[in-house]
Amino acid sequence: MAGLQVFRVSDGDVRRVEGDTVELERHLQALVEANMEEMLGGVRFLASEYSTGPVHRGRIDSLGLDEDGSPVLIEYKRQRSESVLAQGLFYLSWLVENRAEFEALVEQRLGAEAAEQVDWSNPRVVCIAADFTRYDLVAAGMSHHRIDMVVYRRYGDDLVTLELAASVAGGCGALPGRRTELARPVAASRRTVTDVLAQASGEVRGLYEELDARLLDLGEGHAVPLQHYVAYRRRRNFACVRVLAQAQALVVFLRVDPTTVQLVPGWTRDVRRIGHLGTGELEVRIGSVEDLDRSMALLRTSYAAAA
Known part of the structure; x- marks a missing residue:
């Protein structure tokens, strides 16, 4: 038995509810952005379709800030063939090179105190798609970045599920106590x-x-x-x-x-x-x-x- 299954129970009878994907990526994106803190567990919405400028020439689907103060970028996949993970990491490279711009955005949307507390040690990429290939999941596991791979499905008109398919902690070095060598002294x-x-x-x-x-x-x-x-x-x-x-x-x-x-x-x-x-x-x-x-x-x- 694979994947998430949803059943409707009525008077002791059980009927499976068939899942579907939303028709357009933009509909899903609008839903997540309007309800980001609830749907993504404490991530506060910052911006939609954020331009990365004339040199980088891209648009980040959604930007947010999580409850730890870590930057979060969210990418949504239209088609199975798209490499949403590669796209997310492409935008992550821009994000970490433009910290001042991101912090200015945080200050504009959430205030100066939130901007001062942005934690750049482990920024987060969230990829949301109807499904992922095994290549996506293996590539995420090989990354040293913090990545969440989330599968969405729609059931009827009033039920949407988000299921974590894979999660990579990433971070600024492995934790001692997990059979790793001790780090050298740091200032x-x-x-x-x-x-x-x-x-x-x-x-x-x-x-x-x-x-x-x-x-x-x-x-x-x-x-x-x-x-x-x-x-x-x-x-x-x-x-x-x-x-x-x-x-x-x-x-x-x-x-x-x-x-x-x-x-x-x-x-x-x-x-x-x-x-x-x-x-x-x-x-x-x-x-x-x-x-x-x-x-x-x-x-x-x-x-x-x-x-």
């Missing part, structure tokens, strides 16, 4: 979360490995290394992990309402009104495996909330 002002982990003590790296394994074992989530933290995502972030190397601890921000839990000083904290790097309203500090054990219920709650 403090340019250090990413990957660099901090690489230079942390063995105890902290071991604790991160255990936390990483447990977060990924919760289900369909995947890890995305960013400038200041590692984001663990389903449709949205369910955990953002920062490394406090000097404090020998990890800080995790969760999608959990702090009013629903009993806060414990030194372990859990309400950060709704406190500026912090990462998404989530509840801060959990983990300094030992025992802390991790007692945090599992909170991790599961946040995972469920990010569906």
Whole structure:
């Protein structure tokens, strides 16, 4: 049994609903752009058909900014024969070379504070199509860029599905703790979360490995290394992990309402009104495996909330 199947249930009878693609790419694009934050899990819409200028001579279908402050470009595929992935990477090369222009766009649409917080460590390409060839999926897996391959189908007049066919985390280097070599020292002002982990003590790296394994074992989530933290995502972030190397601890921000839990000083904290790097309203500090054990219920709650 392959692919997503949809059934309509009525009085105990089940009938399969046949899927179809929207007639024109532009109709799908308009739908996504008008509902981008809901349909793409926290991505805020910036621009449609954005021109890349007279030299590059292209138009990016849609531009957005995700909940981590990462630039997002979205490309839609009309026909199976088109290489939407190659097109997306072509525009990504322009995007990273024109950061000031993108940040000016963010400031115009979302304000100066959002523009100051744009995170260029792992910009994201989202390819949306009725289907992908096996060559597309293998090529995405071989890329070191952050890529989401999304399949859409329409069922009747009022139901549209978006299914993640493949997702590549990309990022600014592999994470220590996953059998990789440690990175060379980097200037403090340019250090990413990957660099901090690489230079942390063995105890902290071991604790991160255990936390990483447990977060990924919760289900369909995947890890995305960013400038200041590692984001663990389903449709949205369910955990953002920062490394406090000097404090020998990890800080995790969760999608959990702090009013629903009993806060414990030194372990859990309400950060709704406190500026912090990462998404989530509840801060959990983990300094030992025992802390991790007692945090599992909170991790599961946040995972469920990010569906």
